[in-house]
Amino acid sequence: MGDSSSDDENAWVFYKDRPEWKDVDPVPQDDGNADIAAIRYTAKFKDVYDYFRAVLTKQEKSERALQLTKDAAELNPANYTVWQFRRDILKALNKDLYEELEYSQHIIDEHPKNYQVWHHRRVLVEWLKDASKELHLTELILNDDAKNYHAWQHRQWAIKTFNLFENELAYVDQLIQDDIRNNSAWNQRYFVINNTSGFTCEVLKSEIKYTLEKIKIAKENESAWNYLRGLLLHDKEGLSKNETVTNYCEELYSSGNRSPFLLAFLVDMCDEQVSQGGGDMRYTLERAEELCNSLANQYDKIRTKYWQYMAEKIKNKAEGKSEPSPPSDDS
Amino acid sequence: MNIDPENKCVLNRKVHIKYLLRFLEGLPSEFTSCDTTRITIAYFIISSLDILNSLNLVDAERRNHIIEWIYSLQVVNDEDLVSGFQGSSTVNTLFNRNSNSLYKWSHLAGTYCGLCSLIILGDDLSKVNRGAIIKSLKSLQLTDGCFTGAKSGTENDMRFLFMAASICYILNDWSAIDATKAIGFIKNSISYDYGIGQGPELESHGGSSYCAVATLCLINKLNVLSTMQIEGLRRWLLNRQVTGFQGRPNKPIDTCYSFWVGAALKMLNAFQYSNYEDNRGFILATQNNIVGGFSKWVNTHSDPLHTYLGLAGLSLIGEKGLNDIVPSLNITYRALEHLRHIQLQWT
Numbered sequence: 001m002g003d004s005s006s007d008d009e010n011a012w013v014f015y016k017d018r019p020e021w022k023d024v025d026p027v028p029q030d031d032g033n034a035d036i037a038a039i040r041y042t043a044k045f046k047d048v049y050d051y052f053r054a055v056l057t058k059q060e061k062s063e064r065a066l067q068l069t070k071d072a073a074e075l076n077p078a079n080y081t082v083w084q085f086r087r088d089i090l091k092a093l094n095k096d097l098y099e100e101l102e103y104s105q106h107i108i109d110e111h112p113k114n115y116q117v118w119h120h121r122r123v124l125v126e127w128l129k130d131a132s133k134e135l136h137l138t139e140l141i142l143n144d145d146a147k148n149y150h151a152w153q154h155r156q157w158a159i160k161t162f163n164l165f166e167n168e169l170a171y172v173d174q175l176i177q178d179d180i181r182n183n184s185a186w187n188q189r190y191f192v193i194n195n196t197s198g199f200t201c202e203v204l205k206s207e208i209k210y211t212l213e214k215i216k217i218a219k220e221n222e223s224a225w226n227y228l229r230g231l232l233l234h235d236k237e238g239l240s241k242n243e244t245v246t247n248y249c250e251e252l253y254s255s256g257n258r259s260p261f262l263l264a265f266l267v268d269m270c271d272e273q274v275s276q277g278g279g280d281m282r283y284t285l286e287r288a289e290e291l292c293n294s295l296a297n298q299y300d301k302i303r304t305k306y307w308q309y310m311a312e313k314i315k316n317k318a319e320g321k322s323e324p325s326p327p328s329d330d331s
Numbered sequence: 332m333n334i335d336p337e338n339k340c341v342l343n344r345k346v347h348i349k350y351l352l353r354f355l356e357g358l359p360s361e362f363t364s365c366d367t368t369r370i371t372i373a374y375f376i377i378s379s380l381d382i383l384n385s386l387n388l389v390d391a392e393r394r395n396h397i398i399e400w401i402y403s404l405q406v407v408n409d410e411d412l413v414s415g416f417q418g419s420s421t422v423n424t425l426f427n428r429n430s431n432s433l434y435k436w437s438h439l440a441g442t443y444c445g446l447c448s449l450i451i452l453g454d455d456l457s458k459v460n461r462g463a464i465i466k467s468l469k470s471l472q473l474t475d476g477c478f479t480g481a482k483s484g485t486e487n488d489m490r491f492l493f494m495a496a497s498i499c500y501i502l503n504d505w506s507a508i509d510a511t512k513a514i515g516f517i518k519n520s521i522s523y524d525y526g527i528g529q530g531p532e533l534e535s536h537g538g539s540s541y542c543a544v545a546t547l548c549l550i551n552k553l554n555v556l557s558t559m560q561i562e563g564l565r566r567w568l569l570n571r572q573v574t575g576f577q578g579r580p581n582k583p584i585d586t587c588y589s590f591w592v593g594a595a596l597k598m599l600n601a602f603q604y605s606n607y608e609d610n611r612g613f614i615l616a617t618q619n620n621i622v623g624g625f626s627k628w629v630n631t632h633s634d635p636l637h638t639y640l641g642l643a644g645l646s647l648i649g650e651k652g653l654n655d656i657v658p659s660l661n662i663t664y665r666a667l668e669h670l671r672h673i674q675l676q677w678t
Contacts, residue, residue: 028425030424034397035357036369037355038357076363076364076366080480080485081367083484085434115486119486182581183581183582222570227524306566306605
């Protein structure tokens with residue numbers, strides 16, 4: 001947040017004291033006199049924005065105005081009008097957009113969670129029709145925070161718009177190796193496969209193998225379990241009939257593992273079998289109830305009420321009743 | 332986690348009210364990054380006071396000042412289709428007072444927070460130019476069904492779809508939204524884990540899941556979700572609870588998700604399966620007993636957003652002394668009742 005008091009604060013010359021701005025009258029903000037959630041602006045902030053309003057009013061699209069937008073953006077990178085006006089000046093002066101691209105990298109690096117700086121970047125890339133620097137930029141940002149939503153959103157957009165899928169799976173793989181719990185990376189894995197090979201039988205098989213290996217490393221990792229469930233959405237047989245998966249889960253269970261995600265997966269397999277009938281005899285109503293009980297009472301106690309509800313729901317389904325109705329909550 | 336046993340179980344109303352009243356008057360200079368969204372800060376403060384049943388501490392004259400200030404941010408400009416409310420007066424000058432000018436544009440967040448604040452303060456919305464707002468709003472829907480935040484220069488994602496739906500709900504006019512397209516956008520944003528992202532193929536997120544569910548709730552179309560989708564989303568949302576709630580799997584818990592995730596669960600009729608006690612314990616541990624307010628994590632700086640969403644989160648679990656919050660619109664039921672009353676005058 002904010003107006004950092006940098007070391008060069010003393011060297012800062014107010015716009016009102018700059019000879020090259022002598023011809024411009026500062027334009028104060030008109031906020032009424034109510035002082036509602038009014039920000040106590042620093043003198044520097046007020047000065048810069050008084051001159052920003054002045055060039056905005058005059059529609060002055062000049063080199064000095066361009067420089068001014070930089071100061072305004074640095075004081076508040078979330079000001080989308082500043083960025084909009086800056087873009088309008090860039091166009092009017094026919095500026096070198098690659099230079100601007102470089103500047104935008106610098107400012108994204110300083111404010112990686114700011115919506116407006118990423119939007120500025122995206123417009124520049126659209127104008128240039130050149131996304132060759134986007135993978136590198138987002139990698140830099142993800143090096144610091146591998147789950148930065150803005151970076152992932154920008155990266156997905158660039159990859160999809162400019163077809164940059166080629167090395168993405170290797171990158172995702174690296175990230176998952178670095179942090180097996182990086183849910184953003186798992187999501188990106190799904191994104192890449194969905195947009196390239198698709199989840200063909202063969203891909204499904206290898207992805208299941210990959211995921212089960214990752215679950216073996218961290219059995220309480222929700223990201224990997226969710227991904228496994230996502231993969232099985234592409235299995236026409238459903239959740240409970242893929243032998244590789246059922247065998248894996250049963251072995252894990254027999255070995256004594258009680259990861260809540262494993263137990264939940266088994267509950268869902270029972271649920272599916274109870275409502276579809278047939279198939280694997282291991283997945284019964286009784287087993288569902290038993291699993292729900294152990295989740296409720298021992299392995300996932302924060303969701304006790306949920307697992308009690310699930311047990312009842314599956315039971316009702318088996319008996320042909322409708323879903324249990326919880327105390328009603330209007331919204 | 333370092334939970335101070337002394338403040339673990341009590342909501343420190345007094346200190347929060349003081350904090351809110353102080354911030355309503357003015358914000359320290361570190362808040363410059365909120366300079367274009369002051370109306371949102373004002374909404375957080377006003378709605379917080381409403382939840383605390385303490386709006387009466389803002390006297391009638393002051394309330395009128397606030398209402399006037401909000402109306403001073405209203406833009407009526409059918410020509411450029413930028414009608415609505417600005418987020419603040421940053422680009423307003425004596426030159427463009429009461430007139431239109433380039434870049435004097437409304438923003439969806441400004442319109443949503445402005446309207447909510449007016450309702451909460453008891454205004455009758457008679458000075459709101461509903462026709463102009465709806466006309467401009469319509470121009471912000473994109474071909475994929477989502478909305479962009481303003482005429483130009485802003486991004487588009489699930490947040491803006493939610494704000495657009497809220498504005499239509501408040502103004503009781505749905506002509507600005509192509510609902511089929513909006514629903515399509517939401518459905519396309521459901522991830523393989525049944526959570527919902529900011530847009531198609533993006534990672535599931537507690538905030539965007541809230542926006543998507545609230546949108547469906549406001550347009551009365553929750554029934555477009557299949558049983559699988561509802562059950563899956565309920566599970567995904569419930570799994571966000573650690574003690575408080577996180578926004579994504581394997582991320583730290585944060586006060587604001589007690590509301591975003593909690594409210595989404597409430598709309599899906601599954602909030603009662605979460606653990607209120609642990610949730611409450613975490614939210615209360617993030618309150619600051621000296622300066623007031625709530626922060627995202629224990630022992631960090633409090634801020635208006637987390638203060639509001641902390642209180643709203645507590646309201647969802649029925650904390651004593653707090654007014655109940657409407658999970659979809661994010662104002663109190665008391666304020667909603669006032670809105671209903673206003674809407675009756677329109678028909």
